[in-house]
Amino acid sequence: MSGLAPFRDGLVLRDMVPRLSVFPDPATWSVRLRRASLALPPGDADLVRGELEPLLGPYDEVADAYRREPAPA
Template sequence: MASTHLVILGERSALRWVLTEQRMAFPAGRVRQARALHEGDEVMLYTTRGCFRNPARDVGRVIGHGVVATPVSVLTDPVRFGEREFTTGCDIQIQGLALYRDGLNLRELVHALDVFPNPGSWAAKLRRTTLALPAQDAELLRRKLKPYLKPYAEAIAGYKELPVSPSVPSRGLSEPSPAAARHA
């Protein structure tokens, strides 16, 4: 049975790569978390309040919805963002995306989500790459996120304007993955 995962994105270059490539990449230290994702699992994309480098202005938002399109596997060419190397990954099919700087404010729902048993320390659970969601939490987030979602082709333009780190592979930004090409 497919499960639902919140995928946590905390860096704007990585966010741009994930959205334009429709792929996920995980660092070596997070392989066990990455292997929790299986083909067909639902993913909800969450940007931390620090993702856009202004945590005083920004809030953490659920911005996208999709499905894991391929099994997690070792990458032939690891991806680098800054000093971090990402060695495993998978394709995702983004089925809906909020417009740039829009999305569902997660903080407003923390009290209603079972995945955060202590609402006072909910942010600590987001210091990871993925977070498995109980079925009732997934349903609540899916319902609340729906009004924000636009078709991928309509919403991606704003994210393509994000600055790119010099260490992001150029092939990853200029040649879309097969998943991205199918859904552009």
């Protein structure tokens, strides 16, 4: 799997938390993301991959939108 999701059109991790075993307590999921790295168990990686893959486009076609979006004020 390779590619890039369109700018502002990727996965919303918060919506996936209840389905991911790496977050045993959905109420405190964001605390786990404050670590330097978070390894996903294979089943969670498969779930994220399955949700993300349909959104991916070729890098060369999608990346330009990331560069041209003005910074929020």
